[in-house]
Amino acid sequence: xxxxxxxxxxxxxxxxxxxxxxxxxxxxxxxxxxxxxxxxxxxxxxxxxxxxxxxxxxxxxxxxxxxxxxxxxxxxxxxxxxxxxxxxxxxxxxxxxxxxxxxxxxxxxxxxxxxxxxxxxxxxxxxxxxxxxxxxxxxxxxxxxxxxxxxxxxxxxxxxxxxxxxxxxxxxxxxxxxxxxxxxxxxxxxxxxxxxxxxxxxxxxxxxxxxxxxxxxxxxxxxxxxxxxxxxxxxxxxxxxxxxxxxxxxxxxxxxxxxxxxxxxxxxxx
Ligand SMILES: [Zn+2]
Numbered sequence: 001x002x003x004x005x006x007x008x009x010x011x012x013x014x015x016x017x018x019x020x021x022x023x024x025x026x027x028x029x030x031x032x033x034x035x036x037x038x039x040x041x042x043x044x045x046x047x048x049x050x051x052x053x054x055x056x057x058x059x060x061x062x063x064x065x066x067x068x069x070x071x072x073x074x075x076x077x078x079x080x081x082x083x084x085x086x087x088x089x090x091x092x093x094x095x096x097x098x099x100x101x102x103x104x105x106x107x108x109x110x111x112x113x114x115x116x117x118x119x120x121x122x123x124x125x126x127x128x129x130x131x132x133x134x135x136x137x138x139x140x141x142x143x144x145x146x147x148x149x150x151x152x153x154x155x156x157x158x159x160x161x162x163x164x165x166x167x168x169x170x171x172x173x174x175x176x177x178x179x180x181x182x183x184x185x186x187x188x189x190x191x192x193x194x195x196x197x198x199x200x201x202x203x204x205x206x207x208x209x210x211x212x213x214x215x216x217x218x219x220x221x222x223x224x225x226x227x228x229x230x231x232x233x234x235x236x237x238x239x240x241x242x243x244x245x246x247x248x249x250x251x252x253x254x255x256x257x258x259x260x261x262x263x264x265x266x267x268x269x270x
Contacts, residue, residue, distance in 0.1 A: 029172055029256045032249055036200040037239040039207065040169075040247060041065040042162055042181065044101060044139060045072050047211035048080060051087040053224055054212050055094055061231045063241035067091055068101035068139040068162075069123065072216070081216055085130060092132040097243040100124065100135040100158075107144035108152070116152045137161065137244045138177075139208070143269035150177045150262055159253045160244050164270030168195070168203035175262040176253040179244075181206040183270035184230075185220050192230065199239070204247070208270060 043050050046069040058065050069088050075081050092098050103122035138161040165180035182195045199205040210220035212227045234241050
């Protein structure tokens with residue numbers, strides 16, 4: 001009888017602790033309230049137009065951005081199609097984030113731990129030799145990923161990793177290694193404008209953008225006029241346009257990684 005009473009008395013305390021810890025960790029993920037109209041721009045694959053068109057245009061509107069670079073086979077050495085490392089270095093000097101998209105645009109779900117390591121290290125070493133800060137963020141080439149890839153990224157101390165999924169990012173529910181994004185192309189203007197309207201109520205919109213234009217991959221081509229139309233819209237409507245590393249002002253990636261379990265059931269590609 002006494003024991004039962006003790007149990008009953010302890011119950012509210014246990015309940016309080018469980019709920020308290022739950023709420024506590026959730027609020028700790030958010031370091032600063034997410035404002036409405038927060039957009040992250042990410043650029044993939046290092047096509048030449050990221051240096052010649054995108055960098056100067058982003059500067060014109062004073063927007064931040066992340067460039068996920070790789071050496072895209074087989075034409076990565078052709079600087080008329082892809083940026084060379086000096087151009088990537090120049091984007092860093094202009095204030096943009098350089099992040100990791102693997103050495104050879106590899107599908108990381110098919111790599112061993114050693115292969116994944118060397119794919120990441122190649123880009124990290126290149127950056128190091130050119131005075132570019134060590135990449136801390138990652139994007140899955142071709143949206144290929146699995147649970148093991150997330151483990152590798154954690155061992156290499158990456159902060160965020162971007163996938164697809166065509167939906168807004170909810171920092172309290174999405175694992176930091178499964179950031180959703182929309183990919184732009186020349187046919188989905190309406191969808192992208194609708195997407196930009198979803199940057200509200202604690203959610204962030206992340207865009208994945210390839211070449212502006214993209215000569216090698218026409219299915220992800222962005223006409224420069226359309227790209228500038230997005231930038232004008234963002235500017236005129238007072239959006240805050242940032243890089244993935246700037247997201248850390250708002251989101252504690254470590255707390256998010258510890259408290260959110262990755263959900264592989266939803267759509268993860270674009
Ligand atoms: Zn890519």
